[in-house]
Amino acid sequence: MKILKAVAFYAAFPSVSAVFLVIEHLTHVEFFLHLAAIPIEVMVAVFIVQRLLERRVNQDKRRQLMFIKSYMFRSDMRNLFIANFKALKSPAVTMAGIRAGSLDDLRRMRQAAESVEYRSLEAMEPVIMEYVRTQHVWKSFMERAITYNFEEIFHDMIYILHFIYDAQTYKESHPGKMFIPEAAKNDAFMIKARKVLGDGIRRFLDYAIELREKQPRMFDDVFSHYELNSRAKASGPTP
Secondary structure, three states: OHHHHHHHHHHHHHHHHHHHHHHHHHHOOOHHHHHHHHHHHHHHHHHHHHHHHHHHHHHHHHHHHHHHHHHHHHOOOHHHHHHHHHOEEEOOOOHHHHHHOOHHHHHHHHHHOOOOEEOOHHHHHHHHHHHHHOHHHHHHHHHHHHHHOOHHHHHHHHHHHHHHHHHHHHHHHOOOOOOHHHHOOOHHHHHHHHHHHHHHHHHHHHHHHHHHHHOHHHHHHHHHHHHHHHHHHHHOOOO
8 A cells, every 4th residue: 555655646746747748838838848847856856855764764773673682682592692602613703702803803703604514413402492492582583573674584583483493393292302313314404404503693793793883882791791601601500
C-alpha cells in the first residue's frame, strides 16, 4: 500500500507538467513552459529530502542497535563469545589482543577472520551449546530486525535459529551425547556449523571495530569486562 501511494504521489508531478506542456502547445505561450518545469523541480527536491530523512532515520536505528548489542554482548552472550574465541586455532585472536589493538590492528584481525579454523571438532561443542543456550537472544535480534526493517540481519537470524533448532533437537533426543560428532557425518550441516560459528567471530570483530571507531570509551568498558571474564574462565569457574 505504501509503495502504491508513493508511486501515485510521484506520478502526479509529471502529470501536472504534462498538462502545462499541452496548454503551451495549444496556446504557444512560453510562460506555461516555465510552469511545466516547476512540478519536476518540486518532485526532485521532495525525493532528495525524503532520501536524506530516511538515511538519518536508518543511522539513528543502527546507533540504537549498537547500544542494544552492547548490553546483550556483555550479559547473555558473554559466555558464547568467550567460548568461541577460546576454541579458535586460527586466527590467533584473544580478548586481550582485541582490547589492546588499534583500529588498524582490529581491521587486520577482521580480515584474517575471513578464514576461521577451530582446534578440533570437540572444541566446537561448547560453542554450539552456548548458541542453544542463548536462543532467546537471537530471537530478540530477529524481532528488532523486523522492527527496524534490517532485512540482512533478519535473514542472518533465521539462519542461526535454524541451526540452533537442529542442535537442540538432537540434544533433546540424545541426552548426554555430544552433538558435533554426529553433525560431522553430514557435510551440509558441518558447512552450516562452521559458517554460524565463524560468522560469530566475524560479527564480534565488526562490533569491536564499530565501537573502537565511534564509541572508544564504551569500547574500553566493554572489552575490559570481556578480558577480565576471559581470564577468569581460563583460570577456573567464574563464581
